[in-house]
Amino acid sequence: MFALILRFPAGRYHATPWGRNVNEADVAWPPEPWRLLRALVATWWRKGDHDRWPRDTLARLIEALAETPPVFRLPDDAVHSHTRHYMPAPVKTTLVFDAFAHLPRDSAIVAAWPDVTLDDDLLALARDLADGLGYLGRAESWVEAAVTTDWPAETANCRPTNGTGHTAPEGDPVRVLVPLPAALYADERARLVAEAEARRRTAETDAGKTAPTAKALAKKVEKDLGGTLPESLLDALSLDTGDLQRVGWTRPPASREVVYVRPPLSPTARRRHRPAGPAIHTNAARPTVARWVLTGRPRPRVEDTIRIGELARLAAMSTFGRDTETGRFNAPPEISGHGGDNGALRDDPGHAHAFWLPEDVDRDGWIDHIAVWLPGGFDGSAQARLSGLRKLWLNPTRRDPEDTEAHARAAKEWHLALEGFGRPADFAPVSRLFGPSRTWTSITPFLxxxxxxxxxxPAEVRRLLVRRGILSKEDAEAVHVEVEPTVHLKGGKTLRPIHFHRFRSRQGERQPDSQGTFLTVVFPSERAGPLALGFGSHFGLGLFESIP
Structure with missing residues (x-):
């Protein structure tokens, strides 16, 4: 048994399959064995101790691992994601997709060769190369690799199916590039060289030239092939991809395609299956947070938080469709915030319906994420509907039917990419909205x-904490509240409450406090977020972030 354990500190694995264009946004999943062995070879060339580990030792290691395709253990909840950006000027501003597999925290990819047993020398070399491996796939795909000889191969969930003797698990079939065993490569090389020699002989005969000597013919054939058919498997794995593509190989001649069956790589995070039983409460298993990345040119200003929160709610409700008779959205009350009579849910002191929370993660003054927090949790139907939320749009009513240019300038649209569903603790490492912390400071005005x-x-904050059921009356009295006149953004920009939009788009809603303020709240003990209080808190006003 020999296995490589691969962990990705950034939570991303970037790699484009052989023969695919980067803008197809596909991910080499599982990592191809061809790529794995080439990574080990590259590490030996760049970082290896060539005195301690001579080339022949490396060749023996590579040939041992090329004998049989490995099996894999892939993270069950990896997500097929991507970013998109334009190439900067003065180069042509082409839209480029950057696809990657987003891996859960503390997860690992295991590539195992159950039938391979390495001697002490080869095993020591493999450990040394794994320690030196810095990335796998693209350069930003940082990796930490380790070697083990004790891994339960029966836990593999991604296995080859064609001619390997393995019983494949259920899943999606995918073609994966693997290296040929050394003996098969020697046979394949001889066949390809013979074919090239025959083509050259035929071409020269047709041209009326005399047949060259065997030695001269071999040199001409090698020149035609661009040096892409070296004698050893190690040299074949060391070839530059550009050289192979320049000669016109549809795949590397020292490789073959093997069909693997893998777990589905979903564009959204899948819910984890929990064992059924009377002790498990239904709502406890539900995710309570959904989070999207927002993109557009330009992104909305943080001062327009409440407007974007309202747009996010409307866009989400549209995914549920409308009632043909009333024309109202079919969204459930916990999503819409409206009861059966279409009235606002004002009688629920716990505010159990959804909070739509725009977020400026990098504090540059532009909204880049939207989180939705539903205290009671999203059921399967809501998750399925919200997974289809792809964009926000602002299309104001055209006052002048002839002014089409002004209307086009006024209309705005932003794209959304779902990061996933989870609990607040799942998002705490990447968002200060979710804590935990004792100290919380408002990033939008509290009204x-x-x-x-x-x-x-301060008294209003304590009253709301008790009314919402966040703290008892005794604990609320111990909360320390400080009023702050401004909030500071990156680059030295300072905002006052008056700079923010502080009114709902709905007409006629009573709003006694139209000014607002910023606050810092210190709790007696740590608490998790999100924390949104006061008027408009369901749409991003009165939103607090944790302070470490």
Missing amino acids: AAGHLKRGGY
């Missing part, structure tokens, strides 16, 4: 839900 009473904003 009182009613008329301010004695004690001002």
Whole structure:
């Protein structure tokens, strides 16, 4: 048994399959054995101790691993994701897709050769090469590799199917590039060289030239093939991909395609299956947070948080369709925030319906993410519908039917890419909205839900914490609240509450506090987020972030 354990610190594995264009946004999943062995060879050339590990030792290691295709253990909840960007000027501004597999935290890819047993020398070389491996696939696909000889091969969930003797698990079939065994490569090389010699002889005969000597013919054939058929398997794996493509190989001559069956690589995170039983509460297993990346040119300003929150709600409700008789959206009350009479859910002090929270993660003043928090959790139907949310759009009513140019400038659209569903703790490493922390500071203005009473904003915060069921009355009295006049963004930009849009688009809603303020709230003990309080909190006003 020999196995490579691969962990990706950035949570991303970037690799384009052989023969595919990067803009097809496909991911080499599982990592091709051809790529794995080439990575080991490249590490030997760049970082290896050639005195300790001579070339012949490396050749023996590569030939041993090329004898049989490995099996894999792939993370069950890896997500097929991508980013897209334009090449900068003055180069042609081509739209480029950057696809990758997003891997869960602390997950690993295992490539195992159950039938391979390495001697001590080869095993030591493999460990040394694994320690020196810095990336796999693209250069930004950082990897930490380790070697083991004790791994349960029966836990593999991705196996080859054609001519390997393995019983494949259920899943998606995919063609994967693997190296030929050394003996098969020698046979294949002899066949390809013979074919090339025959083509050259035929061409020279047709041209009326005399047949060259065998030695001269071999040199001409090698020149025609561009040096892409070296004698050893190690040299074949060391060839530059550009050289292979320049000669016109549809795949490397020292490789073959093997069909693997892999777990589905979904564009959205799949729900984890939990064992059924009376002790498990239904809502406890549900994800409570969905998060999207927002892109567009330009992105919306953080000052327009409440507007973007309202747009996100409308766009999400549209995924549920409309009732043919009433014309209303079919979204459930926990998503729409409306009851059966289409009235707002004002009588629920716990605010159990969805919070639509635009987020400026890098604090540059532009909204780049949208999180939706549903305290009661998303059921399967809501997850399926919201997974189809792809864009937000703002298309104001055209006042002048003739002014089409002004209308086009006013219409805006932003694209959304779903990061996944989860619990607040799943997103805490990448978002300060989810804590945990004792100290929380508002990043959008806090507006009182009613008329301010004695004690001002601090008293209003404590009242809302008790009313929402976040703290008991005794614990709320121990909360320390400081009023802040401004909030600071990256680059030295300072915003006051008056800079933010602080009103709902719906007309006629009572709003006693139209000014607002920023706050810093210190709790008696750590608490998890998100934390949104006051008027408009369901759309991003009164939104707090944790302070480490």
